[in-house]
Amino acid sequence: MISVTGREMPLGQWVLGRLRLDGVLLVLIGVLLLVGLAVLFSASGESMIALERQTMRIGLGVAAMVLAAQIPVRTLRSLAPWLFVAGVALLLAVMVAGEVGKGARRWLDLGFMRFQPSEIMKLAVPMMVAWYLSTRNDRPRFRDLLVTVPLILVPVFLIMRQPDLGTAMLVGAAGFLVVFLAGLSWRWFVGLGLAAAAAIPALWLQMHDYQRQRVLTLFNPESDPLGTGYHIIQSKIAIGSGGLYGKGWLNGTQSHLDFLPERSTDFIFAVYAEEFGFIGVALLLLLYFAIVARGLWISALAQDRFARLLGGSLALTFAVYMVVNIAMVTGLLPVVGVPLPLVSYGGTSLVTLMVAFGILMSIASQKRLVNR
Amino acid sequence: MAGRDDYGQEQQDQQRFVVRILLALLLLAAVLLLIGWRLSGLQVGAHTHFTTLSENNRLRVEPIAPSRGVIRDRNGQLLAGNRASYQLEVTVEQAGNLDDLLERLHDFVELSDADIERFRRGVRQRRPFQPVLLKAGLDDTTVARIAVSRHELPGVEIEARPMRFYPLGDKFSHVVGYVGRINEQDLARVDPRAYAGSSHIGKIGIERYYEDLLHGRPGYRQVEVNAQGRVIRELSVTPPEAGTDITLTIDADLQRAAYRSLAGRRGAIVALDPNNGEVLALVSAPGFDPEMFVHGISQAAFSDLQSDPARPLFNRALTGQYPPGSTVKPLVGLAALDEGITTADRRMFARGYFQIPGHERRYRDWRREGHGWVDMSRAIAVSSDVYFYDLAHTMGIDRMVPMLGAFGLGQRVGIDATGERAGILPSRDWKRATHDQVWFPGETLITAIGQGYMLSTPLQMADFTATLAGRGQRIQPRLLQSMDNGNGELERLLPQPREPVQAAPEHWDTIHESLIEAVHARHGTAWGSIGSRPPTNYRIAGKTGTSQVFGLGQDEEYDEDELPRHLWDHALFVGYAPADDPQIAVAVLVEHGGSGGRVAAPVAREVMDAFLKGDAGMTLDVAEDE
Numbered sequence: 001m002i003s004v005t006g007r008e009m010p011l012g013q014w015v016l017g018r019l020r021l022d023g024v025l026l027v028l029i030g031v032l033l034l035v036g037l038a039v040l041f042s043a044s045g046e047s048m049i050a051l052e053r054q055t056m057r058i059g060l061g062v063a064a065m066v067l068a069a070q071i072p073v074r075t076l077r078s079l080a081p082w083l084f085v086a087g088v089a090l091l092l093a094v095m096v097a098g099e100v101g102k103g104a105r106r107w108l109d110l111g112f113m114r115f116q117p118s119e120i121m122k123l124a125v126p127m128m129v130a131w132y133l134s135t136r137n138d139r140p141r142f143r144d145l146l147v148t149v150p151l152i153l154v155p156v157f158l159i160m161r162q163p164d165l166g167t168a169m170l171v172g173a174a175g176f177l178v179v180f181l182a183g184l185s186w187r188w189f190v191g192l193g194l195a196a197a198a199a200i201p202a203l204w205l206q207m208h209d210y211q212r213q214r215v216l217t218l219f220n221p222e223s224d225p226l227g228t229g230y231h232i233i234q235s236k237i238a239i240g241s242g243g244l245y246g247k248g249w250l251n252g253t254q255s256h257l258d259f260l261p262e263r264s265t266d267f268i269f270a271v272y273a274e275e276f277g278f279i280g281v282a283l284l285l286l287l288y289f290a291i292v293a294r295g296l297w298i299s300a301l302a303q304d305r306f307a308r309l310l311g312g313s314l315a316l317t318f319a320v321y322m323v324v325n326i327a328m329v330t331g332l333l334p335v336v337g338v339p340l341p342l343v344s345y346g347g348t349s350l351v352t353l354m355v356a357f358g359i360l361m362s363i364a365s366q367k368r369l370v371n372r
Numbered sequence: 373m374a375g376r377d378d379y380g381q382e383q384q385d386q387q388r389f390v391v392r393i394l395l396a397l398l399l400l401a402a403v404l405l406l407i408g409w410r411l412s413g414l415q416v417g418a419h420t421h422f423t424t425l426s427e428n429n430r431l432r433v434e435p436i437a438p439s440r441g442v443i444r445d446r447n448g449q450l451l452a453g454n455r456a457s458y459q460l461e462v463t464v465e466q467a468g469n470l471d472d473l474l475e476r477l478h479d480f481v482e483l484s485d486a487d488i489e490r491f492r493r494g495v496r497q498r499r500p501f502q503p504v505l506l507k508a509g510l511d512d513t514t515v516a517r518i519a520v521s522r523h524e525l526p527g528v529e530i531e532a533r534p535m536r537f538y539p540l541g542d543k544f545s546h547v548v549g550y551v552g553r554i555n556e557q558d559l560a561r562v563d564p565r566a567y568a569g570s571s572h573i574g575k576i577g578i579e580r581y582y583e584d585l586l587h588g589r590p591g592y593r594q595v596e597v598n599a600q601g602r603v604i605r606e607l608s609v610t611p612p613e614a615g616t617d618i619t620l621t622i623d624a625d626l627q628r629a630a631y632r633s634l635a636g637r638r639g640a641i642v643a644l645d646p647n648n649g650e651v652l653a654l655v656s657a658p659g660f661d662p663e664m665f666v667h668g669i670s671q672a673a674f675s676d677l678q679s680d681p682a683r684p685l686f687n688r689a690l691t692g693q694y695p696p697g698s699t700v701k702p703l704v705g706l707a708a709l710d711e712g713i714t715t716a717d718r719r720m721f722a723r724g725y726f727q728i729p730g731h732e733r734r735y736r737d738w739r740r741e742g743h744g745w746v747d748m749s750r751a752i753a754v755s756s757d758v759y760f761y762d763l764a765h766t767m768g769i770d771r772m773v774p775m776l777g778a779f780g781l782g783q784r785v786g787i788d789a790t791g792e793r794a795g796i797l798p799s800r801d802w803k804r805a806t807h808d809q810v811w812f813p814g815e816t817l818i819t820a821i822g823q824g825y826m827l828s829t830p831l832q833m834a835d836f837t838a839t840l841a842g843r844g845q846r847i848q849p850r851l852l853q854s855m856d857n858g859n860g861e862l863e864r865l866l867p868q869p870r871e872p873v874q875a876a877p878e879h880w881d882t883i884h885e886s887l888i889e890a891v892h893a894r895h896g897t898a899w900g901s902i903g904s905r906p907p908t909n910y911r912i913a914g915k916t917g918t919s920q921v922f923g924l925g926q927d928e929e930y931d932e933d934e935l936p937r938h939l940w941d942h943a944l945f946v947g948y949a950p951a952d953d954p955q956i957a958v959a960v961l962v963e964h965g966g967s968g969g970r971v972a973a974p975v976a977r978e979v980m981d982a983f984l985k986g987d988a989g990m991t992l993d994v995a996e997d998e
Binding site: 045046240253319327 | 392
């Protein structure tokens with residue numbers, strides 16, 4: 001116990017307070033990251049190299065989270081429009097001067113590093129929409145939609161053109177979740193839903209062949225057992241053969257015998273399900289649910305509208321992330337290339353997610369400061 | 373608005389938010405339940421079904437590497453091909469104790485620490501029953517000894533794999549380049565799927581530049597495996613598409629003759645066909661054995677190569693930048709004639725030095741006593757510095773630079789190989805941009821004799837020589853002559869003309885005559901080494917150069933800490949032959965060779981003789997294209 005300004009508190013709590021971190025969220029994320037490392041070790045064929053790299057990325061992510069937690073919500077709010085404008089400008093720059101990797105134009109080379117501007121938009125779009133709606137007094141009305149819908153759809157369209165369907169969808173979800181949380185009337189959601197349904201044929205025409213193929217494969221994976229369908233077939237075999245208790249850590253045959261493709265990245269959930277079974281899967285889903293619930297709890301206690309909307313949207317986007325990935329791996333959704341958040345091998349999305357959690361923690365400590 | 377209202381608004385807002393959050397949570401819970409239901413269906417309901425599928429999962433798709441296209445010279449000689457290389461592989465599941473096995477293998481084959489480290493890494497990353505490479509490039513004796521003792525070495529296999537080889541070795545190492553094992557950086561610039569089955573990728577030279585052509589497309593085979601993951605049989609095969617065979621413009625015999633003519637000295641030779649831009653020879657000496665890199669060069673061997681003072685890894689012909697010295701005088705002379713600064717007949721008395729009027733400083737001629745009365749032609753033939761100082765002073769840098777630029781100085785030639793540098797064509801703007809200084813008149817003088825800031829690659833020198841030979845016609849130099857279109861026919865590339873250099877015909881005549889004079893007249897700088905014993909069947913037009921510089925020049929940061937022991941001048945010669953119907957344009961650089969006339973000119977003569985079957989050259993029993 002130490003004494004700060006006359007009051008006694010445990011050292012850990014004091015440190016968390018000083019670093020503006022939320023203990024509950026920190027523990028939940030920590031557990032998830034550790035589970036992720038364990039699964040990755042198995043999925044990568046017990047590769048120490050992959051483990052070291054991912055650990056380094058996690059270190060980078062934690063540092064980014066702690067840094068983001070230090071930014072006061074007020075600053076985030078005034079930054080929002082600038083970040084958004086810069087993000088859109090970078091997306092346009094990628095269209096013109098982006099690096100082509102694996103047939104898609106997503107990377108921007110800054111000379112010292114390469115990064116994906118679409119990652120920025122995962123934060124900038126909800127920030128921008130929350131900023132706009134926080135300048136309005138009441139719940140969003142039709143004319144607010146005239147502003148927010150383009151704010152969301154312009155970046156989404158730019159990201160879709162790269163093409164990066166998965167990220168485009170997440171960015172769109174993050175933006176519309178803000179509008180939803182702000183209390184937009186149900187009628188408009190029904191309307192937007194119908195409009196989206198009407199847009200599907202146009203969307204279909206916009207898609208690249210490989211994207212269409214993935215959607216078609218969803219309905220009949222056996223039609224293409226050696227191409228895109230192979231992923232889903234092998235993934236379902238991995239999950240199903242895991243059974244109730246799983247085959248045990250490092251004992252998954254589907255992954256260790258090299259049947260399961262993309263097993264360290266997008267399909268890592270199948271590795272987990274094979275080795276830890278239905279019970280492990282249920283626990284993992286609970287862990288994800290707890291993280292989302294904690295994020296929403298923090299947002300509910302936030303002091304102003306901007307913080308509330310942004311926090312709620314970030315927490316729910318995390319949920320969308322997870323749901324889309326798992327639905328994709330279990331064959332409920334087409335293969336859109338969304339990683340399992342905080343578990344899949346890879347750097348960029350991990351860092352963005354950790355920054356989002358840093359923002360949530362900043363919102364959490366804003367509350368604490370005012371309440372005391 | 374009153375504070376009270378604000379507060380009410382805020383509270384209402386928060387309540388609405390909480391309602392929405394609860395809705396969202398409910399929805400999430402519902403979705404998770406749906407997913408849970410789906411998962412229980414897969415994992416509990418259909419568990420037996422999927423377990424059976426998993427246990428019977430016998431199909432696997434494996435990539436098959438395409439065979440790499442071969443590289444030939446213009447006459448069909450093989451420069452890079454594929455041959456079976458024997459390598460030692462271990463199937464860990466059958467090997468028993470690995471340490472014991474490695475211990476026993478030491479009696480048969482030399483295993484370096486690097487080999488063992490790579491092997492252990494491979495063991496960690498392998499699939500079950502996948503053999504792991506232990507040692508590549510085994511010789512026949514080792515193969516035989518291991519084959520005889522196979523019963524003592526369980527799990528050990530000798531595999532024959534196609535491996536790149538370079539029959540002409542170090543003489544072509546800088547042109548053809550080499551392939552090496554794929555690393556992370558390589559994977560970042562190619563589609564990893566296309567390289568799923570491949571172990572090697574082009575690293576430098578033609579191998580790198582034409583990687584896309586040479587590599588081909590991988591095939592796939594569907595195999596059946598048993599429950600432990602061991603391949604039992606092959607079910608179907610999609611064969612790989614082999615890489616494209618390509619033919620270079622290089623004449624291998626000429627390249628070898630050129631390499632030999634340097635006689636162990638460090639230098640570069642570039643020979644072009646001025647009529648179509650084909651690179652006939654491109655030599656950087658010394659070279660290195662490219663096959664070392666194919667098999668995986670050891671750290672020790674690599675640092676030996678890097679610290680070798682002769683710098684065999686350095687491509688002098690493309691990456692090396694040298695002051696072009698007096699070889700630029702014909703270009704400066706043409707600029708002066710074209711600008712009307714002087715006429716071919718105007719004579720001046722060239723003393724041993726030149727002074728800018730009103731300045732003290734003396735700009736010396738290489739010949740202490742000067743050259744006496746000279747006109748343009750004689751000034752080029754005797755290489756009078758003072759004559760060109762005088763011209764440059766009258767002309768000024770601004771009227772000199774455009775012509776030099778039109779000949780390609782200061783720009784990459786754009787040849788189809790890796791590592792090419794642009795050299796430097798200094799100008800007022802260049803100096804302001806790079807040194808933030810104004811241009812001094814004295815710098816104009818030394819630029820006119822190819823010294824000072826000016827730098828040029830041997831390739832650029834050969835290129836401007838070809839332009840002189842073609843009287844301004846400029847064709848893009850290139851190394852690729854044709855490629856196999858898959859039906860056994862060669863698809864030839866067409867010459868690509870570039871913007872020609874414009875000058876009046878009589879000015880081209882003057883320069884052309886002066887270059888013949890430099891070689892064949894008694895006062896010419898190349899008289900001693902060529903003109904006094906000329907080839908009987910053709911004449912040479914050429915220009916000597918001697919560039920004063922330490923090491924590689926100020927712009928070369930490659931390895932300052934190992935400046936050559938002796939600080940001799942670089943010897944240069946550029947020329948074309950036959951003078952009246954040019955078939956070959958040559959640039960020769962001998963690093964720290966001394967005088968261009970004495971050292972570089974004979975080398976160029978040997979190269980030309982070899983190509984034009986001159987009397988002094990070795991006879992080439994090779995049909996020429998023309």
